[in-house]
Each structure stands twice: as structure tokens, then as C-alpha cells.
Amino acid sequence: xxxxxxxxxxxxxxxxxxxxxxxxxxxxxxxxxxxxxxxxxxxxxxxxxxxxxxxxxxxxxxxxxxxxxxxxxxxxxxxxxxxxxxxxxxxxxxxxxxxxxxxxxxxxxxxxxxxxxxxxxxxxxxxxxxxxxxxxxxxxxxxxxxxxxxxxxxxxxxxxxxxxxxxxxxxxxxxxxxxxxxxxxxxxxxxxxxxxxx
Numbered sequence: 797x798x799x800x801x802x803x804x805x806x807x808x809x810x811x812x813x814x815x816x817x818x819x820x821x822x823x824x825x826x827x828x829x830x831x832x833x834x835x836x837x838x839x840x841x842x843x844x845x846x847x848x849x850x851x852x853x854x855x856x857x858x859x860x861x862x863x864x865x866x867x868x869x870x871x872x873x874x875x876x877x878x879x880x881x882x883x884x885x886x887x888x889x890x891x892x893x894x895x896x897x898x899x900x901x902x903x904x905x906x907x908x909x910x911x912x913x914x915x916x917x918x919x920x921x922x923x924x925x926x927x928x929x930x931x932x933x934x935x936x937x938x939x940x941x942x943x944x945x946x947x948x949x950x951x952x953x954x955x956x957x958x959x960x961x962x963x964x965x966x967x968x969x970x971x972x973x974x975x976x977x978x979x980x981x982x983x984x985x986x987x988x989x990x991x992x993x994x
Contacts, residue, residue, distance in 0.1 A: 800820065803817070803818075803861065804858060804859070804860050804861055804864070807855050807858070807864070808856050810852075810855065815852055815855070818846055818848075818851075818861075818864065822844075822848065822864075822865060822868055823844060823848065826844040826847065826848075826868055826869070826872050827840050827841055827844050828840075829832045829869065829872060829873075830843050830872050830873075830875070832925060833873065833876040833877070833880070834876050834879055834880055834883075837880075840876075843875045843876060843879065844868075844872060846875065847871045847872050847875065848866050848868065849891060850871060851864060851867060851868055851871075851890050854867075903971070917936055920978075923970070925972055925975050926938065926968075926972070929968055929971060929972075932954075932964055933964055933965075933967060933971065934968070934970035935954060936950060936954070936961055936964045936965050936968060936974075937965065937968045937969075939953065939954075940961075940965055947961045947962065
């Protein structure tokens with residue numbers, strides 16, 4: 797019996813020493829082979845270790861060392877190509893995600909800028925219309941919405957009752973509502989004026 801045949805026979809029987817010798821015989825050569833394909837030595841070592849473990853599980857199927865080596869090279873090559881395909885998919889997905897994130901950020905910036913522009917224009921129109929209100933209505937609206945005073949504080953400051961503050965505020969809001977309804981900008985004001993009655 798030839799030494800190679802004896803060696804493969806021991807491998808087929810699961811002899812740990814024979815398989816360790818086989819491992820040392822192919823490991824570095826296969827690692828170099830895989831690393832040349834994927835350019836990542838850590839992954840190459842993983843692929844080779846997995847391949848040699850698979851070789852051990854299938855040890856009874858091999859007739860000689862050439863068959864073992866051929867199996868290992870083909871299995872390593874296929875695993876390396878699978879790794880490259882997976883890396884390419886990950887890279888493509890990352891590029892797609894980056895592109896989507898950039899588009900989302902651009903849209904969010906445009907929405908924010910547009911909202912700020914609309915808000916600024918609406919606030920300018922609102923201030924213009926508030927300044928056109930009769931004096932008492934103007935004072936109540938400015939104190940309530942612009943200075944954030946409570947109804948009681950406004951009543952004390954203007955030396956009127958809280959009921960008068962409520963009524964004056966309602967009349968001022970009704971007047972502003974009519975003006976803005978005519979000018980078709982009531983919807984944008986609604987978001988700015990919504991505040992619970994205190």
C-alpha cells in the first residue's frame with residue numbers, strides 16, 4: 797500500500813492525527829488561494845477552516861489526496877465567490893441607503909425651509925392685521941398670543957374683567973378670521989393660533 801493511500805485510508809476512518817496532517821498540508825495553500833480572490837485574510841482563514849471541516853464530515857467519499865485537494869479548492873473558490881457576491885450586495889444596499897438618506901434629508905430641508913418661509917410670511921401678515929385691530933382688541937391679542945400672558949394676567953394689566961378679556965379676544969379672533977378667510981390664508985394661521993384657553 798502506498799503512503800498516500802494509507803494516509804487517505806486513515807483520513808477516511810476519521811484518524812485525528814492523519815486529518816491534522818492533512819489540515820497542515822492544505823491550510824496555508826488554501827488560505828493564500830482564497831485571499832487572492834477576496835483580499836481579506838481573516839475571511840480567507842474562516843472559509844478554509846469551514847472547508848476543511850466540511851472535508852472531514854465527507855471524508856469517506858474521497859478516494860485519494862488529489863480528490864481531497866480538488867474538493868477543497870472548488871469549495872473554497874465557491875465560498876469566496878459567495879462572499880464577494882454578498883459583499884457586492886451589501887455595498888449596493890449601502891449605496892442605495894445612502895442615496896435614499898440624502899434624498900430624505902434634502903426633502904426634509906426643503907420642507908423645513910418652505911414651512912419657515914410660510915410661517916414667516918403668515919406671521920408678518922398676522923402682525924399687520926393685528927396692528928389694524930381696534931386698540932383694546934389689539935392689546936388683548938398681543939398680550940395673550942405674543943407675550944403668552946394668561947387671561948387673569950391680562951385682566952389685571954388692562955384693569956378689566958376676565959369675561960371682558962374672553963369676549964374681546966373672541967371678537968378680535970373673529971375679526972382676524974374674517975380678514976384671513978377673505979385672503980385665503982386661514983389654514984396656515986390655524987396652526988399658529990391654536991393654544992388652550994387659560
